[in-house]
Amino acid sequence: MNVGTAHSEVNPNTRVMNSRGIWLSYVLAIGLLHIVLLSIPFVSVPVVWTLTNLIHNMGMYIFLHTVKGTPFETPDQGKARLLTHWEQMDYGVQFTASRKFLTITPIVLYFLTSFYTKYDQIHFVLNTV
Amino acid sequence: MATATEQWVLVEMVQALYEAPAYHLILEGILILWIIRLLFSKTYKLQERSDLTVKEKEELIEEWQPEPLVPPVPKDHPALNYNIVSGPPSHKTVVNGKECINFASFNFLGLLDNPRVKAAALASLKKYGVGTCGPRGFYGTFDVHLDLEDRLAKFMKTEEAIIYSYGFATIASAIPAYSKRGDIVFVDRAACFAIQKGLQASRSDIKLFKHNDMADLERLLKEQEIEDQKNPRKARVTRRFIVVEGLYMNTGTICPLPELVKLKYKYKARIFLEESLSFGVLGEHGRGVTEHYGINIDDIDLISANMENALASIGGFCCGRSFVIDHQRLSGQGYCFSASLPPLLAAAAIEALNIMEENPDSQTYFFHLGIFAVLKEKCGQIHKALQGISGLKVVGESLSPAFHLQLEESTGSREQDVRLLQEIVDQCMNRSIALTQARYLEKEEKCLPPPSIRVVVTVEQTEEELERAASTIKEVAQAVLL
Numbered sequence: 001m002n003v004g005t006a007h008s009e010v011n012p013n014t015r016v017m018n019s020r021g022i023w024l025s026y027v028l029a030i031g032l033l034h035i036v037l038l039s040i041p042f043v044s045v046p047v048v049w050t051l052t053n054l055i056h057n058m059g060m061y062i063f064l065h066t067v068k069g070t071p072f073e074t075p076d077q078g079k080a081r082l083l084t085h086w087e088q089m090d091y092g093v094q095f096t097a098s099r100k101f102l103t104i105t106p107i108v109l110y111f112l113t114s115f116y117t118k119y120d121q122i123h124f125v126l127n128t129v
Numbered sequence: 130m131a132t133a134t135e136q137w138v139l140v141e142m143v144q145a146l147y148e149a150p151a152y153h154l155i156l157e158g159i160l161i162l163w164i165i166r167l168l169f170s171k172t173y174k175l176q177e178r179s180d181l182t183v184k185e186k187e188e189l190i191e192e193w194q195p196e197p198l199v200p201p202v203p204k205d206h207p208a209l210n211y212n213i214v215s216g217p218p219s220h221k222t223v224v225n226g227k228e229c230i231n232f233a234s235f236n237f238l239g240l241l242d243n244p245r246v247k248a249a250a251l252a253s254l255k256k257y258g259v260g261t262c263g264p265r266g267f268y269g270t271f272d273v274h275l276d277l278e279d280r281l282a283k284f285m286k287t288e289e290a291i292i293y294s295y296g297f298a299t300i301a302s303a304i305p306a307y308s309k310r311g312d313i314v315f316v317d318r319a320a321c322f323a324i325q326k327g328l329q330a331s332r333s334d335i336k337l338f339k340h341n342d343m344a345d346l347e348r349l350l351k352e353q354e355i356e357d358q359k360n361p362r363k364a365r366v367t368r369r370f371i372v373v374e375g376l377y378m379n380t381g382t383i384c385p386l387p388e389l390v391k392l393k394y395k396y397k398a399r400i401f402l403e404e405s406l407s408f409g410v411l412g413e414h415g416r417g418v419t420e421h422y423g424i425n426i427d428d429i430d431l432i433s434a435n436m437e438n439a440l441a442s443i444g445g446f447c448c449g450r451s452f453v454i455d456h457q458r459l460s461g462q463g464y465c466f467s468a469s470l471p472p473l474l475a476a477a478a479i480e481a482l483n484i485m486e487e488n489p490d491s492q493t494y495f496f497h498l499g500i501f502a503v504l505k506e507k508c509g510q511i512h513k514a515l516q517g518i519s520g521l522k523v524v525g526e527s528l529s530p531a532f533h534l535q536l537e538e539s540t541g542s543r544e545q546d547v548r549l550l551q552e553i554v555d556q557c558m559n560r561s562i563a564l565t566q567a568r569y570l571e572k573e574e575k576c577l578p579p580p581s582i583r584v585v586v587t588v589e590q591t592e593e594e595l596e597r598a599a600s601t602i603k604e605v606a607q608a609v610l611l
Binding site for chain 2 (some may be wrong): 030075077078079081082095103107110114
């Protein structure tokens with residue numbers, strides 16, 4: 001869906017995660033978060049990775065699974081008002097590409113975090129939870 | 130901070146991998162397996178259709194009997210026997226070749242045939258042509274539209290007004306623009322068909338209350354309040370509306386607006402007032418039911434009316450506060466997606482508004498009454514004259530220029546009633562009084578009113594004609610019903 005064109009998309013929120021470049025932007029945003037956290041001087045590298053993992057998971061949980069409805073008015077007479085973004089994605093079709101991608105990134109992030117924390121016990125607990 | 134043991138060299142990291150605790154590695158293994166499963170799973174929709182076997186499908190196809198394309202219809206169905214009107218449906222119309230006095234068209238102020246209105250329309254026709262060929266957002270906005278909106282807003286003393294090009298679509302677009310799924314609308318049982326369609330399009334929860342029964346409405350509002358207290362978070366986001374008509378078309382009664390405003394402030398609901406019949410009829414200057422009761426117009430959130438009755442034009446308008454009306458410019462489906470009102474009709478409506486504002490003295494009365502007062506007098510007169518007909522009862526208030534005559538005792542079947550009333554109408558037509566029955570889409574109405582003859586009083590009918598009509602109806606009713 002292109003911005004500014006006439007389209008029959010009743011709820012643009014469903015197609016946001018399919019738009020061009022959003023996956024790349026998402027990965028870059030995680031990278032940016034990580035670099036910002038890395039630049040705090042007194043925090044060590046494994047803590048930074050754990051923090052990245054935690055903040056990323058919490059943020060995604062809030063935006064995808066907690067907040068309901070849309071930030072704009074939709075012409076679907078309020079059908080999406082009680083649905084979270086995750087439920088709205090692709091009109092409820094399960095296992096689409098975007099959904100798979102968004103499910104896999106926390107797992108990959110977890111792998112990286114575990115790697116960089118050298119499998120330390122405390123970090124492990126935090127990350128797994 | 131980097132001591133030798135804490136250096137994050139890749140070799141060291143991979144070494145750490147070998148020394149990792151077992152549970153961690155197992156967990157990671159499980160996660161990898163899950164990723165592979167995800168990557169290979171198919172996309173499917175949440176609600177699966179039930180799978181029928183081929184044999185079941187064949188059986189179903191065998192059983193199916195197609196319905197006829199045209200269902201069998203009785204020969205005297207009203208849609209097949211219509212009356213043909215030649216010429217404008219003004220005070221004296223020619224119906225089926227016979228000249229009758231018009232008691233059926235909603236031409237309350239007689240503006241249909243007014244020479245000033247016609248002249249304004251003709252001048253606009255010469256200037257703009259006939260149609261606009263576009264919706265308001267797509268080069269369909271002309272200065273006459275903006276002018277008419279301005280004039281209507283000033284006349285009704287509200288901040289802004291918006292014009293629709295079809296009267297039915299006005300309220301049917303206005304309601305779904307504000308009320309969505311999950312919102313609650315309290316609506317009267319006798320609401321007209323346009324309101325019902327608007328409510329259906331809005332997908333909200335509809336709660337019907339008995340016609341003009343404020344106690345029933347208060348009961349429903351109280352129940353809703355109890356529900357709200359159980360779930361305050363949900364209640365904070367649901368919107369509540371009350372939809373009423375000023376003068377009901379189906380019953381000819383006026384809504385009790387002062388009590389409604391009190392209920393509105395007590396239970397925090399918004400009022401949508403549909404003034405199709407009362408605009409240009411009620412009130413000292415014709416501003417409708419708010420002027421009639423002397424209520425501040427800012428108490429009503431939205432007033433919607435169609436211009437097809439008193440104003441003798443086509444289309445409709447909504448008026449209210451600016452931020453309410455402005456929302457409809459993008460969300461009113463009838464506004465955004467239909468062609469705008471033809472400029473000649475808008476010019477005719479402006480001229481009609483001019484006449485209404487001047488409020489000319491009409492007819493031969495000793496004291497100079499404006500047209501609204503004259504209309505009120507005539508309504509009262511014919512109401513009194515039509516009381517006491519054996520077999521027919523008058524339904525509607527004496528203020529209402531459009532009221533119904535229903536059978537006092539129904540014969541038991543609706544078709545029989547309709548046929549009897551049609552007999553009365555036909556005989557009245559023979560004596561050159563043009564009446565009509567109130568027609569409904571019987572299968573589509575939520576609360577179907579009983580069959581009735583609808584009588585309309587206009588400012589152009591003289592006293593003698595009113596008397597003659599009353600006596601004609603009396604004689605015919607006597608002849609047919611007894």
